[in-house]
Amino acid sequence: MTITQAELENLKEKARQIRLDILEMTTRAGSGHPSSSWSATEIVVALYFGAILRHRPNDPWWSERDRFIMSKGHAAPLLYAALAHAGYFDRDELWRLRQIDSPVQGHPVQGLLPGVEATTGSLGQGLSLGIGHVLAGRLTQLNYRVYVLLGDGECEAGQIWESAMAAAHFKTASLTAILDYNKYQETGPISREMALEPLADKWRSFGWHVEEVDGHNISAIIDKLELVQTITDQPSIIIAHTVKGKGVSFVEADYTFHGRALTPEQAVRAREEINAAR
């Protein structure tokens, strides 16, 4: 099912709004990971607003909901903004990011906010949690799908490959990993820090169905997310080629923005750029 041009325009507008909210949240907090959040904005928009996730924002723990696990937990601002826009909680909560007595934690803590499925922030753990959700659903005969967003640097973690092996072993076809392949980790380009390639082949050899996509093309992402639902005997991963800091040129150009909020002056320029993309 391909989406209409009008629907696509709505989704792009949603991505733009979420980018702005990420900017606002992290600038106000004076810390956080805007570049890691912008990198995966279209992916998360496709999941939450592209009619992929079956969920009920007013009944957040509905037992048959599809799960979204933000394994790269430092992209918490993106998760929170998407949840707020989806109606899980008041958008005003976003401005309390990283403040005392606020549930809007620097990294997601399970259950503190409706829709936050897992505690993440120590990298490498989300895929295992996803397998657990799939196996539990199997046992309790609940039909839901599980989506896990991974970072590319995160794929250096041994636990990722332990879970990759287990997912294929248990034939968790309802598990979809989406890899935010922005080619950078914290301290530099991945290619300089660790040999991750050949990445698609690695996942294939672990027994996964692999798709690749332009991670900023919302309709292409939705197509892939729909396609992998037809795979019935193995888990799937969508390797999304992305740009870290997407949408703000001077952040895209400088990987040392990892884990840094923009200054108020930089935020003015960033806001202009994001708005101009309309």
Add this chain to the structure above:
Amino acid sequence: MQLGELAGLKPSKPMRDVFGEALLNLARQNSRVVVLDGDLGNSTKAELVRQEFPERFFNIGIAESNLVGIGAGMAACGLIPFITSFSSFLLCNAYDQIRLAVGISNLNAKIVGSHGGITLGKDGPTQMGIEDLALMGGIPTFVILAPSDPASMHRAVQAAADHVGPVFLRSSRIAMPHIYPDDNCPFEIGRANILRQGADLTIIACGMMVAAGLDAAAILSTEGIDARVIDLHTIRPLDRDTIEAAARETGAIVCAEEHLLQGGMGSNVARLVAECCPVPMRFVGLPDIYVESADPDDLLVKYHLTAEDIAAAARQVFSAKRRITL
């Protein structure tokens, strides 16, 4: 109120910056020193070594178990690895490697847990190292160091390298004020430093809480209470003599640490005091909960880790002592 202000201490830069400089100094002096990073060198400041000695710097990536294992292999070959990351990720992900490959093997490797405590602040509980001293306490062969100011960080890094065997060193994101003159900081592993003499009670602290303890002593002196302050930079081996003397001579002890009360410095001191000279004690530290994301100063107030909190505990322990001795 700034940390150390009441005690007249001069502010300094973040401890992680001091750590990076100390590590670089060490790497310059000793070619057997190698630095291993878990993709956080920009945060721990281990990257200073990368710039000058790229051949002795290894980023193993977001893979802490592998990081420790590789470091242990290098130690077995006679190098002196400094294995660096946040204490939370390093200890919690690679505990078995630290235990088996370094601890049980008794290798000459150094584990540096950066961003100890809660004062990394806004990143929140998944990144905070509130349990590092307790975890390292569970590996008997490790020396455990928690320096309190720039000069003592420099000395601690040197002492870690000089000591042949496993060492854990706690580093922090927060700035700790100058307690010692740069050129005159006594630092002997297992030998606590008495910073302030006093007869009414003793404040034993490590890390950031040493400056807070000196502030507390300043508050108490305006009330006529004369507190001794001890910088317990080595959590293992404990300085039995200094602690026992403090118990005997002052008759009351407050322990203060930026760590869980469970299994931290204070509980170790308490065991020793209970054995050698039981006196009333109070403990300033974190209760059994996870602390949320927030500005470090807000957290220190909310979770009662300020000079005022130490002073309050001191008043309590002082009156408990008087009830006993009357």
